Amino acid sequence: NAGVTQTPKFRVLKTGQSMTLLCAQDMNHEYMYWYRQDPGMGLRLIHYSVGEGTTAKGEVPDGYNVSRLKKQNFLLGLESAAPSQTSVYFCASSRPTGIQYFGAGTRLSVL
């Protein structure tokens, strides 16, 4: 029962570097989401997707791009990382208006 799998679990970047976070789900869910979690804050929605080939902005989309080329995968990209993007990133998936199931998170540090 893999559920939602995030890769990598930890990453350290230098300012200006780029990287891609991968989220994979095996539950055949239509919807997928990317959140960030900062100290003292709840999770905030970055981008989400309601189906293959579609993406939409959430609450804090600036500095991030996403792609959903396959139903089971949702990629989060940072083109030019900034220290303000130091955070823990969570991916989630769900059926339409269903319960969201979360991955274990990726801790990203930008120096």
Add this chain to the structure above:
Amino acid sequence: AQTVTQSQPEMSVQEAETVTLSCTYDTSESDYYLFWYKQPPSRQMILVIRQEAYKQQNATENRFSVNFQKAAKSFSLKISDSQLGDAAMYFCAYRQGGSEKLVFGKGTKLTVNP
């Protein structure tokens, strides 16, 4: 915009005792859902309990139950017979009916003392 407020940044409880975590929300909608998620030190977000706004009956899952006061826009979580494994961050979350988006509160850190 909908907001979710958890007024207790930290709470503690003795093992086997009962604790209640508070959550209030602000919405003008009538169709919505409320959730409590648990985040242990492993970081994994785990759904504890869910409540549909149209249901008057409070949701219950084993030792976890909610007190849903729709008019007061209050959604508290009661944990009975607290166990050491209940120690975690607890997040209250709101989703408007028909929407994909979850709005989270800032969380309450629960410590369980042996």
